[in-house]
Amino acid sequence: MTKKVAILGAGSWGTALAMVLEENGHDVRIWSHKAKQADEINFKHTNKFYLPAVVLADSIKATHHIEEAIKDVDVIVFVVPTKAIREVAKKVVPFLTKPMVIVHASKGLEQESHKRISEILEEEIPESKRQAVVALSGPSHAEEVALKDLTTITAASTNEDASKVVQELFMNDYFRIYTNDDIIGVELGAALKNIIAVGAGALQGLGYGDNAKAALMTRGLAEISRLGVAFGADSITFLGLSGVGDLIVTCTSTHSRNWRAGHMLGKGNSLKEVLESMGMVVEGIATTKAAYELAQEKGIEMPITAAIYEVLYNGAKVEDIIVSLMQREGKSEA
Structure with missing residues (x-):
């Protein structure tokens, strides 16, 4: 059955998800905070800055007016950077006329509060105006989804019916959705893997090979699971799509x-140079700070996260940090 869906956020991932929904026969509207970008989507059917090789269907419409984007829709999908989630949610609330499924496909933790995105949405959108919040997450590059490459991700919510709504909305022969009731684990896996990706990029930038990358990813996953379980996640979730898959x-x-940012750091660029050259939000930078602070509060050992924090926020050299990690006291893997 055709549904009306609002995609809030016209970056690469929001645009790719809009393409999937249009392919599935749904009525899709994209909201952008830039009028010029909305006009490009409407009149040129492109989004060149984010997906330069893609031509969008004429039926995908865009607007820079929130009210127009969400009028009479059945589902709202937030695909804006984590730092903008709360602000955009506040803008949405006055125009919600019925309870609906709220989806987010962003990956990060809020600065200062350290809250997950579903927690922010539940704070800002009254219970009377939402049926449930669903996190859509997993191993999924927008560039590949837009080209219909095979992709499998997870729709996670404490409300199973809402997860199934999202599953049916997005699933097709190249985009497969599984459901999951562990939204804590799915959101934390999605956010924390970006930290490890910064480290993986830095390793390659320094010239290290596959052995180093495998070690970083494996021990990084242990850290992610350790923190997640402390906040109520199921450890098994981190062995799934939103955990090891996304990692x-x-x-x-x-x-x-995140990998590209780390790679530039490994090549000797400063954090300022990295951020200026990227031109897009690098979620792993802010998430490193949030995760480091959470680990300190909970007394959880996260040596890789702490090391990357030192590089990003205290100016430590990547080379020195790697040596300090390798020379830590020997211990059991378990």
């Missing part, structure tokens, strides 16, 4: 902004 794709691909 693999983010740590091994040049499509990953």
Whole structure:
């Protein structure tokens, strides 16, 4: 059955998800905070800055007016950077006329509060105006989804019916969705793997090979699971799509902004130079700070996260940090 869906956020991932929904026969509207970008989508059917090789269907419409984007829709999908989630949610609330499924496909933790995205949405959108919040996450580069490459991700919510709504909305022969009731684990896996991806990029930038990358990813996953379980996640979730799956794709691909940022750091660029050259949000930078602070509060050992924090926020040299990690006291893997 055709549904009306609002995609809030016209970056690469929001645009790719809009393409999937249009392919599935749904009525899709994209909201952009830039009028010029909305006009490009409407009149040129492109989004060149984010997906330069893609031509969008004429039926995908864009607007820079929130009210127009969400009028009479059945589902709202937030695909804006984590730092903008709360602000955009506040803008949405006055125009919600009925309870609906709220989806987010962003990956990060809020600065200062350290809250997950579903927690922010539940705070800002009254219970009377939402049926449930669903996190859509997993190993998925927008560039590949837009080209209909095979992709499998997870729709996670404490409300099973809402997860199934999202599953049916997005699933087709190249985009497969599994459901999951562990939204804590799915959101934390999605956010924390970006930290490890920064480290993986830095290793390659310094010239290290596959052995080093495998070690980083494996021990990084242990850290992610350790923190997640402390906040109520199921450890098994981190062995799934939103855990090890997302970790693999983010740590091994040049499509990953976090990997590219780390690679530039490994090549000797300053953090300021990295951020200026990227031109897009690198979620792993802010998430490193949030995760480091959470680990300190909970007394959880996260040596890789702490090391990357030292590089990003205290100016430590990547080379020195790697030596300090390797020379830590020997211990059991378990």
